[in-house]
Amino acid sequence: MDATEKKRNAARASLEFIEPGTVLGVGTGSTVNCLIELLPQVRDRIERVVSSSRASTELLQAEGFEVVTLNEAGGELDLYIDGADESTKRLHLIKGGGGALTREKVLAGAARRFVCIVDDSKLVGMLGSFPLPIEVLPMAQAFVAKRLLKLRGQPVWREGFVTDNGNHILDVQDLQITNPLELENRLNQIPGVVTVGIFAQRPADILLISSDAGVRELRA
Ligand code: 5RP
Numbered sequence: 001m002d003a004t005e006k007k008r009n010a011a012r013a014s015l016e017f018i019e020p021g022t023v024l025g026v027g028t029g030s031t032v033n034c035l036i037e038l039l040p041q042v043r044d045r046i047e048r049v050v051s052s053s054r055a056s057t058e059l060l061q062a063e064g065f066e067v068v069t070l071n072e073a074g075g076e077l078d079l080y081i082d083g084a085d086e087s088t089k090r091l092h093l094i095k096g097g098g099g100a101l102t103r104e105k106v107l108a109g110a111a112r113r114f115v116c117i118v119d120d121s122k123l124v125g126m127l128g129s130f131p132l133p134i135e136v137l138p139m140a141q142a143f144v145a146k147r148l149l150k151l152r153g154q155p156v157w158r159e160g161f162v163t164d165n166g167n168h169i170l171d172v173q174d175l176q177i178t179n180p181l182e183l184e185n186r187l188n189q190i191p192g193v194v195t196v197g198i199f200a201q202r203p204a205d206i207l208l209i210s211s212d213a214g215v216r217e218l219r220a
Contacts, residue, residue: 001212004034006119007083010210011035013217014081014117017206020045023073025107026060027082028053028100031117035081036060048073052082052107053100054164070110080111084118084204085130085197091116091204091220092180096133096197099163105195108202116204120211127180131156131171133197138168140192147190148172167194 011034018024024046026032026039036059039046049065050073051057057067070077082104086094093116095101108114132153136144145155148170158169177183180200187196207218 003119003121004030006210007031007117008034009215010117010119010208011038013208013210013215014115015042017079017081017113017115018042018045019078021047022078023048023050023076025050025077025080025111026052026056027080027104027107028056029083029098031083031119032056032081033059035117036063039063039065050077050107052103053098055098055100070106075110077107077111078113080107080114082108082114082116084116084122084199086124086127087116087118087122087204087207088124088127088180089218091207091218092127093199093204094127094130094132094197095199096135096169096195097130099133099135099158099161099169101133101197102135102163102165102167102195105199105202108199113206114202114204115206115208117208118210120209123209127177127198128175131173132175132177133158134170134172134187135163135165135167135194136170137192137194138166141168141170144190144192145170151175165194
């Protein structure tokens with residue numbers, strides 16, 4: 001089975017978590033794009049949709065959904081569905097490969113339930129093989145990069161990329177993320193850091209992992 005088929009299967013499995021009257025948050029990325037294609041099948045169960053990026057908003061609108069802001073939804077979601085770049089069995093994640101990590105973290109925080117959809121290549125023993133995305137204020141980029149070097153990370157500027165919030169991304173290689181909760185906290189203290197791509201303070205609640213053998217579910 002190819003990677004796209006696995007992503008589609010994970011996305012399909014997440015539809016069962018959409019109950020009648022759901023205020024739904026939609027993430028960003030190729031796995032979520034599969035979900036957006038399937039969402040019209042459960043349109044009657046969706047009360048409102050909030051999106052984590054301009055890219056997902058455009059796709060949702062193309063499927064005929066009216067997208068509202070999180071403020072318009074009252075600051076709360078019943079369910080948030082999104083992909084990830086890496087996940088551990090404890091459902092700690094690295095996100096931000098698509099650069100939408102800030103709005104994704106807000107929606108994950110606002111959601112009563114966060115369902116993460118991945119193919120089996122994303123399940124890891126320890127986070128950090130995937131370079132850790134960090135969204136930074138453009139004026140603080142060099143300063144934050146120096147602080148990251150002191151922590152023995154190798155920050156690489158995602159050149160030419162500007163986030164939906166007008167900021168820059170540093171992709172940090174070579175971090176040994178043995179304690180995701182602690183590192184997320186520590187990196188959040190660096191002035192100029194907008195969002196750290198570790199989702200450990202607010203991990204996923206349910207991880208749907210798609211493989212050749214089918215889709216299995218892990219719960220936090
Ligand atoms: C975007 C993200 C995505 O969830 C992550 O990059 C996974 O993307 P894909 O489903 O394309 O592998 O965090 O900011």
